[in-house]
Amino acid sequence: MFQIEKQEFDKSDVKVTSPRKRHADLESYLKKSVELVYCCSIEEVLKYLKLPLDSSAWRLFIDSSKHSLKAVLLHNGNQHPSIPVAYSTKKEETYANISSLLNKIEYYKYKWEVCADFKMIAILTGMQTGYTKYMCFLCKWDSRATSSHYHIKYFEEHKVILPPLHIKLGVVKNFIKSLNTQGYAFKRIQTIFPRLSAAKLKEGMLVGPDIRKLLQDEEFYGHLSDMQKTAFDFMQLVISEFLGNSKAQNYAENIESMLIGFNNIGVKMSLKLHFLHSHLNFFKENLGAVSDEHGERFHQVLEERFKGKSQSVMLAEYVWGLYRNLDTSEHSRQAKYRKAY
Structure with a gap:
């Protein structure tokens, strides 16, 4: 059997500390x-x-x-x-x-x-969570079970700030979902984001940095049709000159042109597009400051x-x-x- 030799140490080298109380x-x-x-x-x-x-x-x-x-x-x-x-x-x-x-x-x-x-906004305004994907808290757009909606009124709508980031993600998502998955433009997206699954790309599930990368990709833009390029151009203007830190004087015209372009290429109306279409006056003056x-x-x-x-x-x-x-x-x-x- 091996014997472990006890080692003595100088107790004067031992430091005793107490828990920090700086946050007390x-x-x-x-x-x-x-x-x-x-x-x-x-x-x-x-x-x-x-x-x-x-x-x-x-x-x-x-x-x-x-x-x-x-x-x-x-x-x-x-x-x-x-x-x-x-x-x-x-x-x-x-x-x-x-x-x-x-x-x-x-x-x-x-x-x-x-x-x-939007899910949290739905909860705050008392909407049923099972139908929030299809509902607007300002009006009953595309609502279901209307007798049950708004039965709890816990929050004041004018206190709600519409989320610019989520709307931007939704706008780009709807554009991508309108693309032909067998077309060159969609295949270019797969090349740009090789780590994203086919299911996520098909649903247009990109985050902020991904969107910036996509908007700057010239090859992707070159694969779009003329009608898609028109819608894409106005989408870029809406993202940079309305949903960002600055607001162009003609932002309303840009949004209208984008929505017309989206309609022309078959982009389906979503809740986030609905706010741009029907409740533009509800947005804050400077979205960058309250994003x-x-x-x-x-x-x-x-x-x-x-x-x-x-x-x-x-x-x-x-x-x-x-x-x-x-x-x-x-x-x-x-x-x-x-x-x-």
């Missing part, structure tokens, strides 16, 4: 209730971070994934950091859970405008940061990290965190 002040503003971590005093958190208290300066972004449900305050104009105000890894995207979340963060005290995808794209990026950051864990201390640590990166914070050095805004 923030933990008093965060609570956990039935698997939901939420901010119970948003005003105090904003004061702590020395950020504007005016509710009109912020919009509330609500989103969910298969891993979590989250609510984040986004600054209108995107000049200040995003503030997570609620996070859960257990709660699903249902009307009861969303209404509970809004009550916990005292939404009706602040009444921020809300930016979310859901900013929230989607932050959504991914939280997914990566928390990795399915839901604890108030983690949220407090995140907010403290924002404070640590403020130019006005009194610290000798800056933490090298990747900013999420």
